[in-house]
Amino acid sequence: MAEPARTPLRSRRLLLTARRVAAAAIGVTLAAGATACGPKDAADAGADAAPHKGGTLTVLNSEPQTDFDPARLYTSGGGKVPTLVFRTLTTRKRANGAAGTKAVPDLATDTGRPSKNATVWTYTLKDGLKFEDGTPITSADIKYGIERSFAAELSGGAPYLRDWLIGGEKYQGPYKDNSKDGLKSIETPDDKTLVFHLKKPEGEFPLLATQTQFAPVPRAKDTGTKYEEHPVSSGPYQVVKNTGDGEHLLLKRNPHWSERTDKERHAYPDTVDVRSGLDSAVINQRLATGSGPDAAAVTTDTNLGPAELARVSGDKELEKRVGTGHFGYTNYLAFNPKVKPFDKPEVRQAIAYAVNRRSVVNAAGGSSLAEPATTFLPDQKSFGYTGADPFPAGRTGNPEKARELLKKAGYPHGLKITLTHSTAKNFATSPEVATAVQDALKKAGITVELKGLEDNDYKDTVHSLKDEPGLFIGGWGADWPSGGPFLAPIFDGRQIVKDAYNFNHAQLDDPAVNHEIDAINKLTDLHTAAARWGALDDRIGEQALSVPLFHPVYKRLHGKSIRNVVISDWDGVLDISQVAVK
Structure with missing residues (x-):
């Protein structure tokens, strides 16, 4: 999963994630401790008006699409x-909170039918699916x-x-492939069936099938870049x-899209106008x-920043418009x-005890x-979160315990x-x-001597086996809500990269850990898999290879005419496929 060709892309994605949770410190009138329009009370947003079709939804974003x-x-x-334009084999359940972390059918009739060992996945397409041209x-x-x-x-x-x-590591795409069959590990025995052949068991394939790479593209309409x-x-x-760009x-509406084939998207507005590249202060x-x-x-x-949340008090109208x-x-x-x-476990443990999470x-x-x-795993059930604390020091740290461990380590x-x-x-390395x-x-x-590096220099340094420092601040986000894409890239020894971006900072190559990752990947029951990921997280956590600090929370404002706010724990973002305008 950490091959040289992909890791710089992953790093770019993490940087964008960090930017998007960064706080904008300006003084607009926003509610301090604003009530969330999230899992518990999103249904109350716009309770005075039921969702209806029509109007224009405007999207104001910092990062250009x-x-x-x-x-x-x-x-x-x-x-x-992208979810408004590209449908995929599966998608996430469009529901608030934890309910929105589940994969559900999209273009396919189900979330996939695995072989006994989860190395072959079969999908059947729904009836009546059409492109925008009919x-x-x-x-x-x-x-x-x-393939493209x-x-x-x-x-x-x-x-x-x-x-x-199978064969994916060598395949170079259809522009260089002159063979009739293309990537042979994807079979299409008829117009409605796809069969995927994998190198190894992957029980989370239905979650991967939500990625936009699974969106259909008509070959005749492909214009390359x-x-x-x-x-x-x-x-x-x-x-x-x-x-x-x-x-x-x-x-605008796709006249050939049918809600009959799409139970997850509502498409209430007639038009969606996306304006990006804006200053976050201006957006808020x-x-x-x-x-x-x-x-x-x-x-x-x-995101809303701390100054924005702190400078305002008691504006009830705005409180209703802040989603968490x-x-x-x-x-x-x-x-x-x-x-x-840091080669001494006692030193790493001492730092874990000394950290004051309240101040962080x-x-x-x-x-x-x-x-x-x-x-290390986020505080969500879908990841397998256990709530363990291998080095309990409370919210403010335990410097006395840390000193004991330093003495034991010879300091x-x-x-x-x-x-x-x-x-x-940004949040990750502030x-x-x-x-x-x-x-x-x-x-x-x-x-502690602080060594601040310009961001590109920082990334090149901490992700290089040759230059990686002994201690640095990092951050990691999941590609879907599961322990797999969270733990494997960081702690699977087979993903240590010597000549490009490496994310296994501890350079951990524990056969028992690697074996357990493989065993969990075979599971198609994601509830059972989550429990195993949580147990593995606890086991790795006891080695003090990292010190978890905090999980970010999104606080985002929406306009006063917005209705039907849905925010799931998949990505914590207001789902624009559900939004209606007054």
Whole structure:
């Protein structure tokens, strides 16, 4: 999963995730401790008006919707703009909270039928599926859509299929492949059937099948790198305009989309107008004011910051318009045990005891924007979260216990270490978080020198086996809500990369851990798998190879005319496929 071709893309994705949870410190009138329109009370949003069809939904985002091509997008069934245009074999359940972490059928009649050992997955397409031009969607269109995602010209999307499909590691896409059958590990025995042959058991294939690489693409309409300008829609909306490389996307209804075949998307608005590349402060100001079209506007990537939440009090109208979301993401201290003194478990344990998570959470924006973490897996059932705390020190740390462990490690008078972090202002590597760690460790007799690096330099350093420091601040987000894409890239020894981006910071290559990852991947019962991922997380956590710090929380505002707010724990983002405008 960590081959050289994919890891820089993963790093880019993590950087974008960090940016999207970053706080914008401006003084607009927003409610402090605002009530969430999330899992518990999203249904109350706009209770004075039932959802109805019509109108224009405006989307105001910081990050431009670049590379609007299903092969190049890195998205997995969330509630963002691509889901309006691209349908996939499966998608996520469009429901609030934990209910929204489940894969459900989309183009397919079910979530897939596995062979006994989960190495072969079979899908059947629904009846009546059509592209925007009225032509039928066939299994060959989905196969071709997947195959073109292997082309070097269309890199950027999730790389799992290259790792999972037989022959995927050598396949170079349809533009260089002159064979009649294409990628032979994807069979299409008829227009409605797809059969996938995998290198090894993968019980989470239905979750992977939510990725946009599984969207159908008609071969005759493929224009290569220009396809993003007008991709052929299989969803409820089609692209009318794409200017500025995704800075302005205008979508209108796809007349050949049928809600009868799509139980998850509602497509209430007539038009969706996406404006991106905007300053986060401007986005939040426009949403708060709600003038003109902004009254019917949402954002899918811009968080409220601590200053915005703290400067306002008691505005009940705005309180109702702040949604709370949780995405599976963990910020942590990463150890490289190859570097002294972190080769000694007692030193790593001492740091784990010394960390003051309350001060770290405050540095990350406060309890409204971050929740303390004691496990590497996020605090969600779908990941297998257990709530374990292998080094219990409370919210403020235990410097006395840390000193005991340092003495045991041979440092009775304390020690000096270096903590590497990025100078970029984001949750994952924030200088403020680094300072909070520095202050906490000082109370335990650990003097911390902070080494801030420009963000690109930081990424190149911490993901290089040769240059990786002994201690740095990191962050990891899941491609879908499961322990698999969370634990395997970080702790599977077979994913250690020597000559490119490496994410196994501890360089852990434990045969027992590797074996358990393989065993869990065979499971098609995801509830059982989640329990196993949680147990594995606990086992790894006892080795103090990292110190979990906090999980980010999304606080996002929406316009006053928005109705039917749904926020799931899949990605913590307001689902625009559910939104109606007043």
